Amino acid sequence: MVKVNENYLKFPGSYLFSTIAKKVNAYMIENPDKKVIRLGIGDVTMPLSSAIVEALHGAVDEMGAAETFHGYAPDLGYGFLRETIAREDYSSRGCQIEADEIFVSDGAKSDCGNIQEIFDESSIIAVCDPVYPVYVDSNVMAGRTGTYDEVTGKWSKVVYMPCTAENGFVPELPTEAADLIYLCVPNNPTGTTLTRDQLKVWVDYANETGAVILYDAAYEAYIAEDNIPHSIYEIEGAKTCAIEFRSFSKNAGFTGVRLGFTVVPKELVRGGVALHALWARRHGTKFNGAPYIIQKAGEAVYSEAGKAQLKEQVAYYMRNAKVIYDGLKEIGCEVYGGVNAPYIWLKVPKGMTSWEFFDLLLEEASVVGTPGSGFGPSGEGYFRLTAFGTYENTKEAMERLKKMPSLRK
Amino acid sequence: MVKVNENYLKFPGSYLFSTIAKKVNAYMIENPDKKVIRLGIGDVTMPLSSAIVEALHGAVDEMGAAETFHGYAPDLGYGFLRETIAREDYSSRGCQIEADEIFVSDGAKSDCGNIQEIFDESSIIAVCDPVYPVYVDSNVMAGRTGTYDEVTGKWSKVVYMPCTAENGFVPELPTEAADLIYLCVPNNPTGTTLTRDQLKVWVDYANETGAVILYDAAYEAYIAEDNIPHSIYEIEGAKTCAIEFRSFSKNAGFTGVRLGFTVVPKELVRGGVALHALWARRHGTKFNGAPYIIQKAGEAVYSEAGKAQLKEQVAYYMRNAKVIYDGLKEIGCEVYGGVNAPYIWLKVPKGMTSWEFFDLLLEEASVVGTPGSGFGPSGEGYFRLTAFGTYENTKEAMERLKKMPSLRK
Numbered sequence: 001m002v003k004v005n006e007n008y009l010k011f012p013g014s015y016l017f018s019t020i021a022k023k024v025n026a027y028m029i030e031n032p033d034k035k036v037i038r039l040g041i042g043d044v045t046m047p048l049s050s051a052i053v054e055a056l057h058g059a060v061d062e063m064g065a066a067e068t069f070h071g072y073a074p075d076l077g078y079g080f081l082r083e084t085i086a087r088e089d090y091s092s093r094g095c096q097i098e099a100d101e102i103f104v105s106d107g108a109k110s111d112c113g114n115i116q117e118i119f120d121e122s123s124i125i126a127v128c129d130p131v132y133p134v135y136v137d138s139n140v141m142a143g144r145t146g147t148y149d150e151v152t153g154k155w156s157k158v159v160y161m162p163c164t165a166e167n168g169f170v171p172e173l174p175t176e177a178a179d180l181i182y183l184c185v186p187n188n189p190t191g192t193t194l195t196r197d198q199l200k201v202w203v204d205y206a207n208e209t210g211a212v213i214l215y216d217a218a219y220e221a222y223i224a225e226d227n228i229p230h231s232i233y234e235i236e237g238a239k240t241c242a243i244e245f246r247s248f249s250k251n252a253g254f255t256g257v258r259l260g261f262t263v264v265p266k267e268l269v270r271g272g273v274a275l276h277a278l279w280a281r282r283h284g285t286k287f288n289g290a291p292y293i294i295q296k297a298g299e300a301v302y303s304e305a306g307k308a309q310l311k312e313q314v315a316y317y318m319r320n321a322k323v324i325y326d327g328l329k330e331i332g333c334e335v336y337g338g339v340n341a342p343y344i345w346l347k348v349p350k351g352m353t354s355w356e357f358f359d360l361l362l363e364e365a366s367v368v369g370t371p372g373s374g375f376g377p378s379g380e381g382y383f384r385l386t387a388f389g390t391y392e393n394t395k396e397a398m399e400r401l402k403k404m405p406s407l408r409k
Numbered sequence: 410m411v412k413v414n415e416n417y418l419k420f421p422g423s424y425l426f427s428t429i430a431k432k433v434n435a436y437m438i439e440n441p442d443k444k445v446i447r448l449g450i451g452d453v454t455m456p457l458s459s460a461i462v463e464a465l466h467g468a469v470d471e472m473g474a475a476e477t478f479h480g481y482a483p484d485l486g487y488g489f490l491r492e493t494i495a496r497e498d499y500s501s502r503g504c505q506i507e508a509d510e511i512f513v514s515d516g517a518k519s520d521c522g523n524i525q526e527i528f529d530e531s532s533i534i535a536v537c538d539p540v541y542p543v544y545v546d547s548n549v550m551a552g553r554t555g556t557y558d559e560v561t562g563k564w565s566k567v568v569y570m571p572c573t574a575e576n577g578f579v580p581e582l583p584t585e586a587a588d589l590i591y592l593c594v595p596n597n598p599t600g601t602t603l604t605r606d607q608l609k610v611w612v613d614y615a616n617e618t619g620a621v622i623l624y625d626a627a628y629e630a631y632i633a634e635d636n637i638p639h640s641i642y643e644i645e646g647a648k649t650c651a652i653e654f655r656s657f658s659k660n661a662g663f664t665g666v667r668l669g670f671t672v673v674p675k676e677l678v679r680g681g682v683a684l685h686a687l688w689a690r691r692h693g694t695k696f697n698g699a700p701y702i703i704q705k706a707g708e709a710v711y712s713e714a715g716k717a718q719l720k721e722q723v724a725y726y727m728r729n730a731k732v733i734y735d736g737l738k739e740i741g742c743e744v745y746g747g748v749n750a751p752y753i754w755l756k757v758p759k760g761m762t763s764w765e766f767f768d769l770l771l772e773e774a775s776v777v778g779t780p781g782s783g784f785g786p787s788g789e790g791y792f793r794l795t796a797f798g799t800y801e802n803t804k805e806a807m808e809r810l811k812k813m814p815s816l817r818k
Binding site for chain 2: 001003005006008047048050052063071106118119121122123137138143180210257270271273282294
């Protein structure tokens with residue numbers, strides 16, 4: 001009799017986004033006349049820009065003709081895309097990342113979830129708290145996290161690094177041993193960032209202890225301030241301690257197109273083994289390359305037209321972020337994020353839990369957000385709103401919030 | 410100091426297809442005037458059919474307009490595709506598979522590689538020998554295979570089921586305990602199949618012992634004979650013991666488009682746990698859905714126009730298979746496969762190894778094939794040719810083989 005992977009059975013019963021979906025559906029059935037505005041999930045709403053649509057059509061035509069048809073893609077990505085990324089995302093910022101250190105994939109979620117496979121089962125992971133759930137969940141499945149405590153909301157073998165208003169959302173170096181350190185900057189869900197100096201502390205720590213930083217930079221396109229690095233490789237020493245994940249989902253609206261990449265520098269070696277070779281082997285064995293037409297769309301993201309159009313898209317969403325940020329301030333909320341990230345993180349009114357605030361917002365304003373506690377125990381008392389709605393809906397949502405009896409000053 | 414996953418270090422140094430590439434490159438440099446014909450790798454050469462090109466263009470246009478834009482896809486696949494698959498691939502053959510038992514993915518390679526994650530680390534795997542390398546390699550990475558013996562070419566903890574001319578390429582039930590049984594039918598690389606009665610033996614065995622059959626049916630579109638099942642669910646009892654993998658790569662030319670699906674019946678339970686729930690959790694955590702435009706292309710595979718065009722594509726490749734099969738017979742080779750599969754499996758001349766035959770074919774005919782020993786120890790003495798080239802090249806390759814001094818009768 002085959003045995004199942006019992007680590008899967010350790011997950012608590014309810015998932016954040018399915019609980020939200022159930023509550024929203026119940027509300028809509030009870031209130032069929034109300035227009036619900038969703039500022040909960042981080043999915044984009046603007047259509048693909050014309051430069052990308054054009055590239056897709058062109059690549060589809062190539063696939064329809066024998067002379068230009070493309071079969072299996074190179075496992076690690078087409079040279080045309082890897083070289084473009086190396087030049088546009090790295091050389092241009094003074095980072096020396098070679099094209100063959102870049103692994104093209106179907107998205108940062110897959111890579112963030114899969115990367116743990118190349119490390120030993122005994123590795124101790126450290127995560128910011130609150131955080132994007134995939135980092136912990138993928139390690140739960142691999143058996144690295146111990147047991148779950150329903151009361152504290154913590155796994156016994158995970159090092160949690162609280163990021164709250166009290167420490168300015170800057171995680172402190174772990175006092176316990178940590179082998180794999182997940183950092184998401186700009187952060188999902190808090191929308192906060194680390195400066196070059198703050199990030200340097202982590203790079204030095206990892207190089208000293210032999211830990212590896214798993215750096216999720218999926219939101220780097222939203223960085224507006226000068227002292228915030230777009231890549232961890234802007235920090236001296238990062239090439240010997242960090243793997244970086246990037247996504248086309250949020251800078252180019254590719255949530256439904258699926259493209260991302262991961263950088264594993266060749267200098268990153270642990271126990272005498274180059275992690276580059278392990279990830280290449282993993283990628284080559286369990287993945288078959290991103291579709292040709294999608295990689296061509298990725299290339300168009302860096303064309304002159306593409307860059308101009310996507311700058312406008314990011315600006316559109318960041319105008320929403322400002323509407324939300326300013327609106328919440330006006331009501332008198334404590335607000336964070338929203339300046340270098342499409343996420344706005346607010347403190348819920350005193351005496352309420354994140355879920356109670358969720359219910360209140362839905363009841364009184366028909367607005368959907370995400371309870372902070374869903375991202376980790378230190379998210380309790382916070383709430384996430386996203387800037388990815390339409391401008392009109394975002395404005396209307398804020399008007400509704402301002403009129404909520406329970407939020408009136 | 411983080412430790413790497415040391416299972417990766419157990420792999421033998423050279424990979425089959427990279428060794429082939431090196432040899433072919435060296436030959437081409439030495440013989441710049443010779444036209445090399447590649448019948449080695451299983452990649453298609455015909456362009457996408459017009460029904461699929463049309464569907465792709467239509468979906469790209471949808472993605473370019475706000476009203477029809479699609480963001481994140483449902484993790485497990487769009488309903489329109491899952492329902493089409495359930496109807497066209499299963500109901501139509503009398504198999505009761507529901508749409509929500511079908512998980513859409515970026516290809517059968519990923520799913521075949523990832524499926525082992527939902528099973529316990531102690532599981533013993535059984536594979537046909539020779540076989541598609543991903544089954545074993547993904548289990549090597551997960552630490553299930555013991556150590557590799559360079560002399561026998563075997564992993565110490567893997568159950569090998571020889572499939573050779575001696576047993577008609579029908580694997581025998583394992584005498585040792587086996588928890589996860591990989592079956593690829595029609596088989597890659599041998600091109601041979603199992604009849605309904607032969608497959609029933611395996612379904613009964615798995616149900617009796619509690620093993621799970623991982624059934625790779627990537628080549629089902631090439632089945633021509635009536636007594637060969639297209640799906641394992643045509644066999645009574647399969648829903649309580651089998652997971653089936655399907656691909657659009659070979660029936661629709663999607664090697665560079667990337668789409669596949671996996672069926673996990675809800676009745677498939679081990680140790681009181683429904684495997685459907687585990688795979689859903691794995692899929693939802695480590696994958697973010699196949700691109701919308703690619704899923705629309707998948708739907709077009711089942712349209713009336715799509716079906717007619719793809720029937721022609723399969724017929725084109727199967728004409729190649731016949732050219733190869735008949736040509737080899739004419740030379741006096743022992744030949745297998747090629748009737749219900751795009752792969753032709755031949756016995757190399759007495760006294761030669763698979764690699765020696767590879768070198769001979771390249772030297773004397775500038776034709777590239779794949780040495781059988783690359784697929785497992787029982788592949789030694791055999792050789793694989795594929796039907797995925799152009800008709801002209803395939804015909805020319807066979808003319809060259811017929812003129813080879815060493816093969817002349």
